[in-house]
Amino acid sequence: MHSDTSRENLLSPGAHEIVVEGLSQRYHVYGSGPVCLAVPGGPGVVWESLRTPALEEFLTMVYVEPLGTGRSQRLPTHPHGYTRARYMRSLTGLLDRLSLSRVFLLGHSHGGFVAQYTAVHHPDRLRGLVLYESAPVTGPEQMAEASARVEEFVHRNQGRPGLPAALAGLQAVGTATDDEHITAALRALLPIYLAHYWEREEAFRELRETITCTYISSLDEDGKPDLIDDRATLPALTVPTLVIAGRYDVICGPRWAQELHELIPRSWLSLLEDSGHLGHLEEPKAFAAAVRTFVHSTPA
Template sequence: MQNESTDLLSPGSHDVVVDGLNQRYHVHGSGPVCLAVPGGPGVTWTSLRVPAAEEFLTMVYVEPLGTGGSQRLPAHPNGYTRQRYTRSLVGLLDRLSLPRVFLLGHSHGGFVAQHFALHHPDRLSGLVLYGSAPVTGPEHVAESAARVAEFARRNEARPDLPRVLAGLQASGTVTGDEEITAALRDLLPAFFARYWQREEEFRDLRETMTCTYISSVDEDLAPDIIDDRDALPALTVPTLVVVGRYDVPCGPRWARELHTLIPRSRLVVLEDSGHLGHLEEPEVFSRALLDFVRSTSA
């Protein structure tokens, strides 16, 4: 008879109570366990699914608190700090009886993963920072604006471009689930290197992707500004940094900086991808992940 922790890692969707709150996650694949934390915050977990990685990893796709089937905080939409997300992930590992795992964080999930690794390195076999950055705030906003301008220049002839730019503008001002979902769908082509050349392939994602509105302030309404640059040189966890060459929100500048700051990290640039390289170049992405897992395990 299987024990509870084994049952909780069986394929499919699961709900457990962590810190008095419902936590939903989804298990696919087999092999060493890798927790995958999506971005946004608030973007549906399915946006991060990597079927090719499930051939060699047990992928545990987390629905972060406040998103999808996971419970909302009493202060919703506020209070979703990296500290709070990290606490729920530690609790989830404890419920699953997993002493150590790989942790993959995409976009905002990468910010969470950095915080987790800096405070709980003993719980990680390896860290994957994917489409992430060491800092938020004005410096990050300015770099993103420059990347948006570059994206607009490359696609100035596309009739859909005004809709994308309007979605990018709206994403920083709307405050409801329906509104942020609409903005996400509008701006989604900016997350790809060549969306319109592959529109048939990615149209369904654009039409179905959902997002929960989560603010960027804590329970006391103070901004949750991030700057890990002073702390990252002390990181001891084996780390893989992955970025798309055409990533708009977290471009190569930040990946290079993470790689420079984190001792013995390795950097992989997906040359024909934007922010969603696991969809644009799935074989290259999964091969980089497999190589990292194998070298770390060895």
């Protein structure tokens, strides 16, 4: 763990820990090039699930462990209170500590919700935004779309011996209220998050056996739902934006990627044709190529 507070040391390879608003924030640095903060999904999914060595070839990747996740500190109201506004403050606090003015910000899934919220409120801090498997809304509309996509997944995989267990895992997510049960549910449902899990089972076996998740609720510190609807604010977004989604993603798939693309002025859209929710693992070359083209096309 690095303790020197100089910018150079805070961006040196490896694990780091800083304090923002009295809470310890952990992050991990790999690669070289322009700085890109990467925010994982869930909320609560372990940061290693988002690590992408192909991006580290041309970016200094700063993989964030969001508050409450992994070894970053938990809020006093844990598991509640992890609003996008709170996550945003920890991200901008990290940028302040790193003495960075404008960076790339990549958010995956729930991390995408946080990233687009940050871009709307602090566009001056960002050189570019990558919304990876994100959506402009949460709530009933998104759940209805996800249910329809799950039905398509079931149809494509009818007869697979592992299908019932995966569907049971998906159901269990809704009832989990601690780290152990949310992790077990995530591991069980992982095939649904991938385009062709059973055809590539050996390649994803280690991920399924080791991925972990912290239980974080969708409630704010007062116990109220932190619902998302960015349709009114995204048309005013000025940050150059790349939207990426997997063709087979059941959670934040092509419908939402297309809507984000239409809402955000001058945005780029990249659909990974052979991926689900984890295209950086399923099609790492195509994923990295899309990000590389976007980065190189974005003014310094």
